Amino acid sequence: MKTYFRELSVAAALGVVLLALAVFAPAFYQPQPLLSLLTREAPTLVVACGMALVIISRQIDISVGSQFSVCSVCAGLLAARGWPIYLVLPASAACGAFLGAINGALVAGLRLPSIVVTLATMVTLRQGLNLVRQGEFVNLPDGIQWLGLGQTAGQWLIVLTALGLLVAFGLALRHLAAGRLVYAIGSDAEAARLAGLRPQLSTFLVFVLLGALTGLAALLNVAQSPQVQPLSGSGLELKVIAAVVVGGVAISGGRGNLWGAFAGLLLLACVAPALTHLHVEAYWEKAIQGAIILLAVVADGLRSRKGGHR
Amino acid sequence: MKKLLHLCAAGAVLLASLVTASAADAKLVVAMLPKSKGNAYFISCKAGADKAAKELGVQLLFDGPTDSNAAKQNEIVENWITLGVDVIAVAAENKEGISTALRKAQKQGIKVITYDADAMTDARSFFVNQATPEGIGQGLMDEAARLTGGEGEFAMIVASLTAANQREWQKHIEARLKEKYPKMKLVAVRPCDDLKDKAQSEATAMLSANPNLKLIMAICSPGVPGAAEAVKQAGKTGQVKVMGLGLPNENRRYVKDGVTDSIILWNTGDLGYLTIYAGVALAKDELKKGAKTFKAGSLGTFSIVGDNILLGKPFIFNKANIDLFDF
Numbered sequence: 001m002k003t004y005f006r007e008l009s010v011a012a013a014l015g016v017v018l019l020a021l022a023v024f025a026p027a028f029y030q031p032q033p034l035l036s037l038l039t040r041e042a043p044t045l046v047v048a049c050g051m052a053l054v055i056i057s058r059q060i061d062i063s064v065g066s067q068f069s070v071c072s073v074c075a076g077l078l079a080a081r082g083w084p085i086y087l088v089l090p091a092s093a094a095c096g097a098f099l100g101a102i103n104g105a106l107v108a109g110l111r112l113p114s115i116v117v118t119l120a121t122m123v124t125l126r127q128g129l130n131l132v133r134q135g136e137f138v139n140l141p142d143g144i145q146w147l148g149l150g151q152t153a154g155q156w157l158i159v160l161t162a163l164g165l166l167v168a169f170g171l172a173l174r175h176l177a178a179g180r181l182v183y184a185i186g187s188d189a190e191a192a193r194l195a196g197l198r199p200q201l202s203t204f205l206v207f208v209l210l211g212a213l214t215g216l217a218a219l220l221n222v223a224q225s226p227q228v229q230p231l232s233g234s235g236l237e238l239k240v241i242a243a244v245v246v247g248g249v250a251i252s253g254g255r256g257n258l259w260g261a262f263a264g265l266l267l268l269a270c271v272a273p274a275l276t277h278l279h280v281e282a283y284w285e286k287a288i289q290g291a292i293i294l295l296a297v298v299a300d301g302l303r304s305r306k307g308g309h310r
Numbered sequence: 311m312k313k314l315l316h317l318c319a320a321g322a323v324l325l326a327s328l329v330t331a332s333a334a335d336a337k338l339v340v341a342m343l344p345k346s347k348g349n350a351y352f353i354s355c356k357a358g359a360d361k362a363a364k365e366l367g368v369q370l371l372f373d374g375p376t377d378s379n380a381a382k383q384n385e386i387v388e389n390w391i392t393l394g395v396d397v398i399a400v401a402a403e404n405k406e407g408i409s410t411a412l413r414k415a416q417k418q419g420i421k422v423i424t425y426d427a428d429a430m431t432d433a434r435s436f437f438v439n440q441a442t443p444e445g446i447g448q449g450l451m452d453e454a455a456r457l458t459g460g461e462g463e464f465a466m467i468v469a470s471l472t473a474a475n476q477r478e479w480q481k482h483i484e485a486r487l488k489e490k491y492p493k494m495k496l497v498a499v500r501p502c503d504d505l506k507d508k509a510q511s512e513a514t515a516m517l518s519a520n521p522n523l524k525l526i527m528a529i530c531s532p533g534v535p536g537a538a539e540a541v542k543q544a545g546k547t548g549q550v551k552v553m554g555l556g557l558p559n560e561n562r563r564y565v566k567d568g569v570t571d572s573i574i575l576w577n578t579g580d581l582g583y584l585t586i587y588a589g590v591a592l593a594k595d596e597l598k599k600g601a602k603t604f605k606a607g608s609l610g611t612f613s614i615v616g617d618n619i620l621l622g623k624p625f626i627f628n629k630a631n632i633d634l635f636d637f
Contacts, residue, residue: 025519033518036543040511126348126376135348137535137560151543221507225539226563229506229532231348234377272500273515282500283471 006248050210058253068233071218076138100211186253358582447482461493469530509536528554
């Protein structure tokens with residue numbers, strides 16, 4: 001119970017917000033808008049799964065927003081050329097994995113600090129994309145939206161794909177040796193090495209995985225509209241890192257899980273629609289989100305001072 | 311014919327520069343700062359600016375933040391001051407924020423002009439006004455009233471709550487609303503950070519939070535397709551009208567499907583073109599304070615009110631005429 005205090009408190013906060021909405025703004029609970037909201041957040045959840053792994057292994061990747069944009073545009077252009085969705089999907093994931101591999105190689109291979117490496121790739125990818133696309137939207141052919149399934153079925157498929165990945169990675173992280181390895185290198189990479197593990201290889205693979213998930217997420221987002229905005233994904237890195245940190249993943253590595261990250265993401269995602277439903281001015285949105293992040297970080301700080309789990 | 315006009319204009323400029331500036335061996339350098347350079351709106355401004363720069367024989371630098379970032383704009387201006395450009399043309403993200411840097415540029419002898427979104431009046435010589443805030447605000451509100459029959463609830467999506475031009479337009483929309491359409495009610499204003507996806511999320515929440523909503527007005531270009539997609543997904547096409555400021559290409563599909571009713575804009579290429587012409591004229595001392603008109607190459611003469619060079623009336627794109635425009 002005490003071990004999961006952080007996760008449980010985020011879930012409780014989410015519960016309070018949802019309860020307050022049920023009382024003060026019952027219109028929030030309509031099936032179509034709610035499904036739309038979940039569908040909109042599904043790509044973010046997929047990226048958050050990968051980001052949680054990266055942060056648990058005591059690294060960070062702030063280039064995911066740019067990776068997301070590049071993958072979106074690539075997927076869009078391939079689809080516009082007439083590629084079927086079952087080819088566009090692996091292509092988008094491969095594109096992301098490649099971009100993740102660049103980050104991973106620089107961080108793990110050359111042992112450079114990940115915040116600097118990914119800052120560089122973030123800027124490079126974003127500006128490169130601007131140079132090539134000049135901000136122009138990519139118009140998609142008709143069959144791509146909702147993966148060719150129609151709106152409701154497509155929305156469910158997107159949401160269930162994201163939830164499926166969450167559960168798969170959540171369980172793997174807890175129960176598979178590879179999952180425990182992520183915690184090991186995040187807690188103490190040197191100890192992990194002395195124990196006969198290969199921390200550099202693991203770090204590299206975690207970045208590749210995040211890239212691949214980002215590519216997949218980009219496609220799940222592309223499939224939600226008939227056009228791709230090259231700016232899409234801008235600011236995604238902050239959204240994802242905030243969700244993961246609010247969800248109890250320690251930014252110093254070695255602690256946290258995906259269930260907490262999921263709760264953190266939902267909590268932050270609820271803020272904007274909740275304000276709209278409560279007819280509160282939009283100025284509050286970012287202030288409240290910031291306060292939630294601050295609260296989470298302070299809670300972590302107090303815990304580590306008490307000598308509890310990091 | 312048009313080509314001939316361009317040629318004449320170029321010839322005239324060449325002649326003028328020969329007569330007035332014998333020491334002008336080096337090309338004038340004009341630096342243009344958009345709010346965000348990934349935004350198709352500013353890209354289409356740049357197309358006009360490129361054309362003007364070519365006609366005038368000046369070098370055009372075009373750089374800006376990738377997102378709407380006021381601090382980043384300051385950085386870029388500081389760099390240009392160090393670089394020693396001749397003219398800086400700015401679309402200000404934050405009116406007060408950018409003005410200190412612009413005043414510094416003026417002190418260094420750099421001519422400063424603003425376009426699209428103004429800075430503080432003492433931080434620049436002229437503002438190229440794509441349409442007066444009144445014109446835009448009234449145009450938007452009148453069109454909204456026309457679409458809803460002058461009554462019912464409507465909501466707005468803006469780029470950000472702090473951008474100078476957005477706030478100015480909003481003020482005039484609300485003024486027009488109060489003055490002429492007492493039966494209409496503005497029930498929500500939400501920011502979309504210039505992101506289509508966020509606009510879609512916001513519009514979805516607006517639709518469920520306000521069941522009597524009759525119209526969504528987006529006053530930033532990515533907001534219109536975002537709102538249209540939300541209305542389409544909610545199955546409220548026709549029931550909730552969508553309109554706003556935007557680019558024809560980004561909205562074509564929704565306009566043709568009948569989701570989006572009207573797109574309101576000025577000619578963005580002309581805005582870029584006029585800005586460069588005015589900036590260069592300023593640098594060559596051909597445009598001075600107190601002037602009442604200004605002639606910009608092939609576009610002809612524009613009127614100046616105070617220190618605002620006016621581009622003219624906004625234009626409404628709809629199902630009937632949208633295919634005549636490709637930008």
